[in-house]
Amino acid sequence: MKLRLFPQETAGLQALARMSDHILAGTQTLAELLGAGRTGFTPLTQSLRKQEAESTADFATLLTNMRTSFINPLPREDLYTLGQLLNETSEILTGAGELIELYVLDRTPTRISDQLEILARQAELTASAMKSLNDLDGLEDYWLEVLRLAKRAQHTHRVVVAELLESHSATTFTKYRSLSDQFAAASRQMRTVATQVGSIIVKES
Template sequence: MKLRLFPQETAALELLADIAQQSVLAGQILSEMFGARRQDHERIFEELMKIDARTSELQRSLLTQLRTSFINPLPREDLLELSEGLGKSMDQLVAVGEIIVVNRLERMAREASDQLEIVNRQSELTVAAMRGLGRLDELEDYWAEMLRLAKRADHTHRVWSAKAMRELSLGAYARVVEMARALQGAAQALRGVAASVGRIIVKES
């Protein structure tokens, strides 16, 4: 199955790729925050909020594009579903930054960095996948790799939670679990985007 697009039909795919790119940028900002001094966290978090605002702007542009364009590369509802999944990922990444700031966290667990690394890889793959939606027959490997990464994220989450329960006080455990859930939420949201791509592949075959 080959889906060929005219240049004017790719605007929605470019917008989706731009939305996915914001998650890449958010991951970079969080990586910086993880290694920064506590007094720098609020400043870095402001950069994260700018990326979040840009994501919302791009989502609105996509909605306008889908509403006003006569021809779209895929059904409007499928493209909107992908945008919503990317937005959920961004929401979770913003939550990670906010948790760091409001709890005045100074040191991040190694597992937090491991989870963020997984999310960053998922985000990078998703940017390429959004641009490749015009070649659906080439995206099965993306779907499979995202599933593998999501399973790795699940494993890291379980190990991290169990370790925190054994080693931390109740208050510290609550803060760790809150961050772990947000990072896991970002990974699951991106897995959801890949699942949507899988459904599109099957439907358009």
């Protein structure tokens, strides 16, 4: 870690931490959605939209802080990239919830639940990491573990698609495939966040 001689603004890091918390909360809401009946879909989807809106507000706070702070804890381009990736992840999670509601997916295959479980673990690790960006030396294990989970998520996604294709009609396949694709996209996004953190670790060493 580079020696820093001047105090820095931490509001940007706090905004990133809040954004990662929204993602973790989003995975928890999606878990509730997968177990909810049809009457429970609408309020839970609204909760996802609220979490996404809060993430976007935190992203705006981050951008304002970057413009007005003389000394940032990390390079501005890295802060911006992390914020953008986290905010986009919240959008993907909202999209997944809307698919569950619109397609009335009240009997989700177990494998898709497995995808969400992996994603939730990535979100948990990411939330912890975003709170530790002022101490990069301890984040290498996070980086590697999220990459490992991303590979597992990719494999699970391939299995989901194969099993859906074998067991469902074309219409049902398309519906569940869309949800599975959303979870896979969110997992890849978490991997990109971890890769960005890895890049920061290398640059700041």
